[in-house]
Amino acid sequence: MTSYIKIPSHLTPSDPQGSELLARERSKATFDVNELTLALYGSEELSRFKKILKILESDPILDKSNIYYMGRTELFKYALRKDKRIIQLAATHKWNVDEFKIASRLVDMSGPYSIHQSMFLPTILGQGTEEQKRKFLNPAIRHEIIGCYAQTELGHGSNVQGLETTSTYIPETDEFEIHTPHLTAAKWWAGGLGRTANHSVVMARLITNGQDKGPHPFIVQIRDLTTHEPLPGITIGDIGPKFGFNTTDNGFMLFDHVRIPRFNMLSKFSKVTKGTGEYKNPPNEKLSYGTMVFVRSVIIFNAGLALARAATISVRYSAVRRQFVDKENPMILPNGQVVETAVLDYTMQQYRLFPVIAQAYAIYFTGEIITNLYKQYIDQSSRGDFSLLADLHASTSGLKSLTSDIAVDSIEDCRRSCGGHGYSNFSGFTRFYQDYLPNTTWEGDNYILTQQTARYIIHSKQQSEEFSLRSNESPTIFYMLRYLSNPSQKCTVISPSDFKNPEVQLAIYGYRAAYLIARAVDQIDNHKKSWNSMLVEINRISRAHCQYILVHNFILTLQPQTSDSMNEKRRILHNSPSLKTVLTSVCNLFALHTMEKNLSEFLESGYLSPKQSEMLRVQISESLNEIRPNAVALVDAFYLPDYLLNSALGRYDGKVYETMIEWASKEPLNGITLDINPYSEKLFRNDVKAKI
Numbered sequence: 001m002t003s004y005i006k007i008p009s010h011l012t013p014s015d016p017q018g019s020e021l022l023a024r025e026r027s028k029a030t031f032d033v034n035e036l037t038l039a040l041y042g043s044e045e046l047s048r049f050k051k052i053l054k055i056l057e058s059d060p061i062l063d064k065s066n067i068y069y070m071g072r073t074e075l076f077k078y079a080l081r082k083d084k085r086i087i088q089l090a091a092t093h094k095w096n097v098d099e100f101k102i103a104s105r106l107v108d109m110s111g112p113y114s115i116h117q118s119m120f121l122p123t124i125l126g127q128g129t130e131e132q133k134r135k136f137l138n139p140a141i142r143h144e145i146i147g148c149y150a151q152t153e154l155g156h157g158s159n160v161q162g163l164e165t166t167s168t169y170i171p172e173t174d175e176f177e178i179h180t181p182h183l184t185a186a187k188w189w190a191g192g193l194g195r196t197a198n199h200s201v202v203m204a205r206l207i208t209n210g211q212d213k214g215p216h217p218f219i220v221q222i223r224d225l226t227t228h229e230p231l232p233g234i235t236i237g238d239i240g241p242k243f244g245f246n247t248t249d250n251g252f253m254l255f256d257h258v259r260i261p262r263f264n265m266l267s268k269f270s271k272v273t274k275g276t277g278e279y280k281n282p283p284n285e286k287l288s289y290g291t292m293v294f295v296r297s298v299i300i301f302n303a304g305l306a307l308a309r310a311a312t313i314s315v316r317y318s319a320v321r322r323q324f325v326d327k328e329n330p331m332i333l334p335n336g337q338v339v340e341t342a343v344l345d346y347t348m349q350q351y352r353l354f355p356v357i358a359q360a361y362a363i364y365f366t367g368e369i370i371t372n373l374y375k376q377y378i379d380q381s382s383r384g385d386f387s388l389l390a391d392l393h394a395s396t397s398g399l400k401s402l403t404s405d406i407a408v409d410s411i412e413d414c415r416r417s418c419g420g421h422g423y424s425n426f427s428g429f430t431r432f433y434q435d436y437l438p439n440t441t442w443e444g445d446n447y448i449l450t451q452q453t454a455r456y457i458i459h460s461k462q463q464s465e466e467f468s469l470r471s472n473e474s475p476t477i478f479y480m481l482r483y484l485s486n487p488s489q490k491c492t493v494i495s496p497s498d499f500k501n502p503e504v505q506l507a508i509y510g511y512r513a514a515y516l517i518a519r520a521v522d523q524i525d526n527h528k529k530s531w532n533s534m535l536v537e538i539n540r541i542s543r544a545h546c547q548y549i550l551v552h553n554f555i556l557t558l559q560p561q562t563s564d565s566m567n568e569k570r571r572i573l574h575n576s577p578s579l580k581t582v583l584t585s586v587c588n589l590f591a592l593h594t595m596e597k598n599l600s601e602f603l604e605s606g607y608l609s610p611k612q613s614e615m616l617r618v619q620i621s622e623s624l625n626e627i628r629p630n631a632v633a634l635v636d637a638f639y640l641p642d643y644l645l646n647s648a649l650g651r652y653d654g655k656v657y658e659t660m661i662e663w664a665s666k667e668p669l670n671g672i673t674l675d676i677n678p679y680s681e682k683l684f685r686n687d688v689k690a691k692i
């Protein structure tokens with residue numbers, strides 16, 4: 001894209017240049033960045049990533065240089081074109097599912113086909129029979145049909161049991177009749193429904209033999225495969241402009257007695273018998289949770305990457321951005337020149353940004369562990385063993401809630417840490433933040449989700465006899481047993497550095513979670529408090545438990561492991577003392593900063609004293625100092641390319657100011673000369689100027 005304004009080419013930023021400042025930062029690192037990148041992704045994934053990046057960067061259709069100037073319709077067209085292009089490239093280069101996901105992540109724009117990939121395919125895969133997969137999944141994988149996922153209605157989202165759309169079995173024709181009985185039953189929000197999809201998973205109440213069996217998934221063809229018009233009896237539209245996500249056509253849909261074959265009810269778990277309409281229950285009511293667990297584990301993993309992205313932009317920019325001379329500790333260049341201090345050197349900026357780096361690593365490692373657990377569950381469930389499901393469902397619910405909350409808060413903190421330029425689209429924060437936001441709402445509203453986690457934990461506590469039977473099984477039971485053995489124990493910290501001991505950290509987090517759980521159980525069991533009156537406490541329990549899991553998993557990742565249980569990534573980490581040292585500092589900062597943010601609960605439990613909380617602050621300050629020389633290298637290690645960041649502030653080469661002015665010169669408004677005479681009807685003196 002070319003400019004509307006010619007910027008004098010001889011002008012450069014005043015010295016020192018951004019590239020020099022970032023080079024200085026990189027030279028201070030105490031570890032090998034490439035080694036850490038390998039420890040995060042592994043050599044195979046990294047080389048696939050680089051190969052795919054090269055293809056995308058050089059593809060003119062996937063060029064991102066124009067997107068900050070586009071309105072909704074233009075953006076939507078761009079998104080549709082890029083979705084088609086990724087599918088074409090996947091076919092040309094024979095990408096597998098993982099490679100396709102890498103490409104989508106790098107192109108980084110939800111599009112009309114996004115829900116086809118993220119919800120339609122997984123739902124058929126998880127809930128369809130083999131026959132149904134042959135009929136629907138195979139053509140969907142080949143993109144011969146495009147699907148969406150219509151669960152939420154105008155009147156209900158969170159309360160799935162309250163959905164009103166009906167699917168009534170008609171024995172005479174062996175069909176279901178899908179119907180919208182009220183306005184509030186209108187399907188609403190489904191991504192890709194508005195203009196794109198020709199099929200949908202529709203969640204509707206199954207009615208058979210006059211009995212209401214509650215919501216079940218059905219595959220419904222919604223548009224004609226030739227004309228792409230809605231089929232008779234179906235009304236569809238786009239729901240209109242939104243806070244973000246404007247590259248996706250979220251839609252609404254109404255049914256007027258629409259018939260579908262009985263075959264279209266996804267029947268891996270529950271079934272309706274031909275003719276008699278007899279309903280067969282799933283063997284385990286929770287089996288259909290599998291897809292939910294999968295989608296939530298993806299959200300947890302992505303929260304880590306979203307935090308890494310926000311930290312990359314803001315940390316790099318803070319190393320380049322300079323304000324004031326810090327008279328007590330001025331910034332001096334190698335040639336002796338005193339220059340303004342990089343804002344990254346202000347302790348307040350460090351206190352705002354370094355915890356975000358720590359959150360990124362903590363959540364990334366937990367994301368990996370949860371993904372592996374999910375794979376283990378899939379493996380076991382294929383052999384009829386569903387024992388992992390309840391625990392996995394509870395932990396992914398709470399972790400989805402906690403990690404996406406952390407990400408939303410920290411992305412905004414990082415944006416604000418970039419000052420005025422953080423408000424410009426060129427920062428790379430605007431659409432990134434807007435599109436990230438719904439992660440706190442979809443796949444379970446974050447507040448409601450914490451009830452699912454807390455319910456599971458509270459139930460476990462109420463059945464406390466089970467604890468001793470299953471004592472080694474889960475961290476919850478471990479910390480609960482420890483608490484119950486002596487509820488009046490105290491924290492052993494006597495100097496700030498004691499807070500660096502992982503055993504101490506886990507004991508503190510475990511005690512606080514157990515204390516909150518024990519107190520809630522007492523209120524419910526002995527004081528007959530209603531669930532609703534306890535919701536704030538319940539939210540605290542879930543957060544406390546999930547913070548424990550994040551700290552526990554980070555510590556676990558850094559602990560020595562037997563060589564045969566280690567994969568390539570862990571081997572790299574454990575064979576490198578410098579990596580272990582820097583990540584231990586990061587882990588400490590995560591554990592201690594999170595503790596400080598929730599200090600009132602740790603103090604209230606009586607386990608931590610006010611004196612110890614002072615020591616905690618001293619140790620946090622120490623941790624920030626430890627991280628300072630490695631800040632830029634720690635974000636570099638996530639290997640988030642400029643193509644993904646699309647940020648003038650977070651560029652790898654530090655050319656912040658050159659990029660800001662170059663991108664501003666491309667603003668189409670700059671091609672217009674106004675007629676400012678208030679009495680003239682004309683707005684512009686010219687048509688848009690020819691580009692320079």
Ligand SMILES: Cc1cc2nc3c(=O)[nH]c(=O)nc-3n(C[C@H](O)[C@H](O)[C@H](O)COP(=O)(O)OP(=O)(O)OC[C@H]3O[C@@H](n4cnc5c(N)ncnc54)[C@H](O)[C@@H]3O)c2cc1C
Pocket residue numbers: 115149150151152155156157158159188189190191245250438441442443444445447448535
């Ligand atoms: C960008 C975007 C894309 C989406 N895509 C899809 C899609 O493809 N398909 C689809 O089916 N849906 C989709 N959705 C819908 C989404 O899944 C729902 O909006 C979400 O599940 C929340 O439900 P709700 O809107 O009914 O919220 P509500 O439940 O109405 O929430 C309103 C408030 O009430 C509170 N609340 C509700 N019940 C309780 C309770 N029991 N206890 C305490 N507090 C409570 C909530 O915490 C919240 O603060 C999408 C939404 C967005 C924003």
